[in-house]
Amino acid sequence: MDIAVCIKAVAGDIAGGIGMDQDQWVVNEWDAYALEEALRLGDAMKREVRVVSVGGGETEFPLRKALALGAHAACRVEADGSCPYMVAASIAMLFKQDVPDILVFGAQSSDRGGGQVGGMVAALLGVPFTALATSIAVEGEALIITREIENRRQERFRMRLPCAVSVQTGINSPRYASVRGIQRAGRMPLEQAPGPALSDSGITLLGRFAPERRARRMLDGTAAEMADTLASILAGGTV
Amino acid sequence: MMCFAQSVVPVRLSASGANKGDLDLLHAAAGLSSRVTALFLGSETESFALRGSCHACLVAEGSSRPEAGVLAELLREHAGPGTLVLMRHDSFGMDAGPGTAVLLSLPFVSNIHSLVTPAPGVVLVRRSENNGQQTAEYRLDAKAGALFTVVPGGFSDTSPPPACDTVFLSAAAPDHLRGRRIFLEEIEPPAASVHLESAQVLVALGRGAGGADIVPLAARLASQLSGELCCSRAVADAGWMDKERQVGISGQSVSPAKYLAFGVHGSFQHMAGIQGTPFIAAVNKNPDAPIFQYADVGIIADAPTFIPILSEALGKKEN
Numbered sequence: 001m002d003i004a005v006c007i008k009a010v011a012g013d014i015a016g017g018i019g020m021d022q023d024q025w026v027v028n029e030w031d032a033y034a035l036e037e038a039l040r041l042g043d044a045m046k047r048e049v050r051v052v053s054v055g056g057g058e059t060e061f062p063l064r065k066a067l068a069l070g071a072h073a074a075c076r077v078e079a080d081g082s083c084p085y086m087v088a089a090s091i092a093m094l095f096k097q098d099v100p101d102i103l104v105f106g107a108q109s110s111d112r113g114g115g116q117v118g119g120m121v122a123a124l125l126g127v128p129f130t131a132l133a134t135s136i137a138v139e140g141e142a143l144i145i146t147r148e149i150e151n152r153r154q155e156r157f158r159m160r161l162p163c164a165v166s167v168q169t170g171i172n173s174p175r176y177a178s179v180r181g182i183q184r185a186g187r188m189p190l191e192q193a194p195g196p197a198l199s200d201s202g203i204t205l206l207g208r209f210a211p212e213r214r215a216r217r218m219l220d221g222t223a224a225e226m227a228d229t230l231a232s233i234l235a236g237g238t239v
Numbered sequence: 240m241m242c243f244a245q246s247v248v249p250v251r252l253s254a255s256g257a258n259k260g261d262l263d264l265l266h267a268a269a270g271l272s273s274r275v276t277a278l279f280l281g282s283e284t285e286s287f288a289l290r291g292s293c294h295a296c297l298v299a300e301g302s303s304r305p306e307a308g309v310l311a312e313l314l315r316e317h318a319g320p321g322t323l324v325l326m327r328h329d330s331f332g333m334d335a336g337p338g339t340a341v342l343l344s345l346p347f348v349s350n351i352h353s354l355v356t357p358a359p360g361v362v363l364v365r366r367s368e369n370n371g372q373q374t375a376e377y378r379l380d381a382k383a384g385a386l387f388t389v390v391p392g393g394f395s396d397t398s399p400p401p402a403c404d405t406v407f408l409s410a411a412a413p414d415h416l417r418g419r420r421i422f423l424e425e426i427e428p429p430a431a432s433v434h435l436e437s438a439q440v441l442v443a444l445g446r447g448a449g450g451a452d453i454v455p456l457a458a459r460l461a462s463q464l465s466g467e468l469c470c471s472r473a474v475a476d477a478g479w480m481d482k483e484r485q486v487g488i489s490g491q492s493v494s495p496a497k498y499l500a501f502g503v504h505g506s507f508q509h510m511a512g513i514q515g516t517p518f519i520a521a522v523n524k525n526p527d528a529p530i531f532q533y534a535d536v537g538i539i540a541d542a543p544t545f546i547p548i549l550s551e552a553l554g555k556k557e558n
Contacts, residue, residue, distance in 0.1 A: 120341050
């Protein structure tokens with residue numbers, strides 16, 4: 001089969017406001033790099049790229065964007081997109097009968113930050129997985145993956161196809177959609193697939209709250225006043 | 240409360256010894272289970288000097304960072320039902336953790352920073368979510384065991400470990416996994432032309448610092464403070480600064496006396512690169528940015544606007 005890339009819709013401006021009730025959704029930052037990498041692999045290997053997202057209506061914008069950027073087909077799996085195992089099981093169920101040669105994921109999402117889905121899908125499909133790729137090259141029926149580890153070091157693997165990989169930001173420069181691409185994407189169908197019927201995962205979200213610890217001292221005043229205070233502290237004053 | 244009958248901590252070995260972050264997890268595991276097993280991984284078994292704060296010690300000769308299938312086989316063979324598995328949420332935990340949990344049918348939560356066991360078989364974990372701006376709490380039914388990856392730096396402990404017996408194993412990949420992922424090489428980074436690790440003052444730029452045109456102004460500020468410039472991953476990815484100036488888990492580890500963060504969001508990946516207890520001043524226009532959780536002094540302001548104003552204020556002090 002061809003290349004699959006799995007993307008997530010995240011609330012528009014996570015940095016500016018928390019909550020999933022915003023009306024704007026964007027492609028998760030890591031997944032934008034994953035999509036670009038999948039499109040590049042598709043070009044290099046002459047394969048079609050299929051994009052998948054798990055969730056509800058919020059997935060439409062990211063899927064349309066992926067089509068506008070050059071993906072050949074897009075599919076939404078109707079399932080709880082907030083549960084990593086449910087997302088992984090949904091993707092695995094979609095591809096169980098016809099496993100893609102390469103599955104590409106973002107290394108994590110900016111909202112949940114779990115980095116779970118790629119490795120889980122790989123295990124469910126019985127294919128090898130490598131996380132945090134910073135470079136991917138095709139070598140026959142295998143990929144040569146360079147991935148980052150700690151302290152500026154990297155390591156390199158050869159992974160036999162079919163396989164799965166998650167990519168780190170900076171692996172490429174994601175392209176922009178052309179007007180023609182956007183128009184084409186608007187006319188393309190979005191496939192829909194049901195999610196799996198899973199029993200209780202045994203993991204329950206009890207709540208979300210502001211972190212306990214704040215800065216020891218928050219300065220206020222005009223920018224000049226705050227700068228003067230900070231300059232005094234840096235010059236040897238006390239906090 | 241001892242919630243688990245057994246816990247297992249995979250500990251990576253290298254030429255420089257056992258991974259300190261992994262060893263810290265052994266101490267954490269000792270408070271959560273009545274029997275702790277350290278699973279030492281790697282070919283550098285000569286560096287295996289510490290036996291760990293554990294009751295059993297397994298040394299699996301092979302890769303220090305095996306893929307999920309190999310790790311799951313080791314755990315299946317040597318960890319009984321109901322076992323707690325703790326790993327670091329770093330390049331190893333992100334690579335092998337999720338797949339191992341699936342292969343062993345263990346409930347899994349990644350990147351946790353706290354774990355308590357209020358009742359037998361019940362675990363409450365907390366993790367940072369929504370880009371670090373919120374803490375989420377989850378309740379797990381962990382009677383059948385669980386796997387967690389722990390944020391770098393979480394659960395540190397320096398109490399001396401007791402000795403225990405050691406068993407050596409082979410961590411060769413089982414036949415059905417052999418050859419599907421082959422390690423080729425580890426790549427050392429090029430020699431750095433800047434030495435952030437010895438800098439006493441660091442001026443850090445993050446994505447919120449505006450654009451590449453702020454770099455000369457930040458460099459001037461760093462020079463006024465006899466310090467060096469550094470950056471977050473987003474800035475290095477965007478090409479404003481060279482990768483060698485990136486601070487964080489995959490970049491440089493630094494231990495300055497003063498760390499001035501401008502437009503730095505404060506992800507755990509970035510903060511894990513800051514060692515020791517420096518004075519941290521954070522300037523960010525987002526009042527919910529997690530960098531303020533670490534800061535001694537916080538300023539809610541637009542970083543690119545604030546940098547020249549601070550330079551001017553420092554200039555007046557110098558005069």
